[in-house]
Amino acid sequence: MNRLLAATLLSLVSSPVLACDAVQLGTIEVEQAWSRASIGTSRPGVVYLTIRNAGTEDDALVSIDTPISGMPMLHETVVTDGIASMPHAMEVPVPADATVALEPGGYHGMLMDLTQVLKEGESFPVTLTFRNAGEVTVPVSVQGVGATDAGCSENNG
Amino acid sequence: MRLTRLQKALWVAAGLAIVAFGVLVTIMNRAPEPAAQASFRPTFSLPDAEGRLRTAAEFEGKHLLVFFGFTNCPDVCPTTLSEVGQVMDDLGDEAEEVQPLFISIDPERDRELGLAEYTNAFHPAILGLAGDQAQTRAAADSFHIYYEREDTADASGEYSMSHSPALYLVGPEGDWLRQFTYGTPASDIVSDLQSRL
Numbered sequence: 001m002n003r004l005l006a007a008t009l010l011s012l013v014s015s016p017v018l019a020c021d022a023v024q025l026g027t028i029e030v031e032q033a034w035s036r037a038s039i040g041t042s043r044p045g046v047v048y049l050t051i052r053n054a055g056t057e058d059d060a061l062v063s064i065d066t067p068i069s070g071m072p073m074l075h076e077t078v079v080t081d082g083i084a085s086m087p088h089a090m091e092v093p094v095p096a097d098a099t100v101a102l103e104p105g106g107y108h109g110m111l112m113d114l115t116q117v118l119k120e121g122e123s124f125p126v127t128l129t130f131r132n133a134g135e136v137t138v139p140v141s142v143q144g145v146g147a148t149d150a151g152c153s154e155n156n157g
Numbered sequence: 158m159r160l161t162r163l164q165k166a167l168w169v170a171a172g173l174a175i176v177a178f179g180v181l182v183t184i185m186n187r188a189p190e191p192a193a194q195a196s197f198r199p200t201f202s203l204p205d206a207e208g209r210l211r212t213a214a215e216f217e218g219k220h221l222l223v224f225f226g227f228t229n230c231p232d233v234c235p236t237t238l239s240e241v242g243q244v245m246d247d248l249g250d251e252a253e254e255v256q257p258l259f260i261s262i263d264p265e266r267d268r269e270l271g272l273a274e275y276t277n278a279f280h281p282a283i284l285g286l287a288g289d290q291a292q293t294r295a296a297a298d299s300f301h302i303y304y305e306r307e308d309t310a311d312a313s314g315e316y317s318m319s320h321s322p323a324l325y326l327v328g329p330e331g332d333w334l335r336q337f338t339y340g341t342p343a344s345d346i347v348s349d350l351q352s353r354l
């Protein structure tokens with residue numbers, strides 16, 4: 001059993017393709033969770049992902065947690081009158097029958113106090129807490145430092 | 158030719174009308190144009206990662222692609238700098254005529270964190286500049302851009318920066334040409350540059 005667990009964990013670390021697959025939690029589906037390689041650990045990392053709510057009730061992503069960050073937070077990049085700021089987001093609304101993306105230039109998970117260097121090709125787990133649906137842990141694939149998407153193939157997109 | 162008093166008055170009135178019309182047209186033409194669109198010459202005098210002072214004058218003859226940002230920024234800055242890296246790769250040989258600049262609006266922290274290592278991660282051609290507060294403010298003012306420190310509400314001492322996230326293009330004679338708003342695809346920037354090079 002322990003060996004199976006270890007193998008599962010190892011596969012999480014070595015297989016970025018997993019992040020392209022959808023993870024299900026009730027009527028919530030999370031997919032294309034990705035991050036960028038970090039330069040050392042002194043600057044914050046980022047998490048982007050796509051959430052689909054196939055249910056009939058509104059939900060919201062209220063927090064994120066991951067062992068690779070001492071202070072993970074939800075933020076939103078807002079460009080108002082040509083000025084970009086990055087306020088802390090209390091939650092990310094996930095309305096019924098809608099798809100919401102945490103993506104460059106919008107909502108994103110900001111991972112402060114990285115506990116390890118994020119290397120391209122590896123992955124790390126992030127636990128998402130939804131107000132109604134509860135918790136789900138998804139693998140986040142680390143893309144290159146200049147990546148602009150999850151790097152999933154079109155069929156998965 | 159002798160003009161009657163009436164003729165003189167009419168000529169004066171006609172002249173005044175022409176002047177008034179000219180003023181009106183000028184005002185109407187100018188009104189919809191934002192101040193930032195007018196031609197001006199941005200300047201800067203800022204140290205690079207090695208501490209050498211770099212100025213706008215030394216880049217004459219090249220197009221400058223300028224971004225104001227900070228290295229602690231997880232979203233907008235990496236997204237834009239990776240676009241800049243893509244632009245430089247896609248320009249091929251013409252990339253030599255373009256100098257991308259990353260001007261730090263959080264210079265003290267960025268120098269501590271490592272400026273060159275950051276810009277190199279996106280593209281080796283990107284030159285990072287980080288001055289003191291006065292040099293930075295002067296550079297931003299000359300580009301007509303905004304930035305401000307945003308302290309977090311808690312006592313963590315953490316802070317972020319709000320800033321103008323566009324890319325600015327400066328011509329080979331040092332004149333401001335245009336901006337590319339945040340999110341402009343690299344391919345659009347490449348074709349714009351190719352039409353100028």
